Amino acid sequence: MNVQYWIFDTTDVAQMAFNLTKGLRTRNPANNRVIFDSRYKYMRIQGMVKANIGTSPASFPVAQGTGYGIGVSNSGAGVLVTGGPVGGGPYWLNNDLAYVAGFKTLNGSVQLRMIQLALRITDGPSNPPPTGQFGSFQAVGLVLDLRNY
Structure with missing residues (x-):
């Protein structure tokens, strides 16, 4: 690569x-x-991509076809915790998934997709830990003109 x-x-x-x-x-x-x-040389910002990262990739067109890149200003890091009681309890099972946004430039567009960094499976007796989304799943990238550097 x-x-x-x-x-x-x-x-x-x-x-x-x-x-x-x-x-x-x-x-x-x-x-x-x-x-x-x-x-x-100074950073020439041409635009901004701002979106929630999801499980499928999203594509955003850019004005210029070549010579551009992405400056990541917020990677949208977050943790998703799913799970709960198993078999009616008292045991529980949780999946902790850590994500960050990945940007890619391709054929006149910026592609944004979720990258899984870690997966941790925990279990135990008694009360399960809280579940939900922790952190921001919103990513922001600056579209930069990189020609003539």
Whole structure:
């Protein structure tokens, strides 16, 4: 599998790595922090994908056909706990499933699908632990223009 990635960082971190004298820098007058530096490429956001992750993949079209990627800003991590009493009790069985969103770019669209990270099966006597959905199953990704980097 061939995966390309880009890392965007704040300009103060970038300045620590590169002490150059050329280029335009704009500073915040309140704290003298660099808020724009022409020496570094900036993140070009073209849009946003925001959706609830489900068991089947969802596809979202993007305006440009090539040269785009996804910057994940919320992976939609969550845990789904299902189960309850077995055979009328007093024993119980629970399935704890941990999920996160996975983004993929393909043929002019962004695909979003649920990725199962872990499965834990627990059982025991007496009262079962609570069941339900814990965390957010909503994922947010930024559609980025990655051409000419």
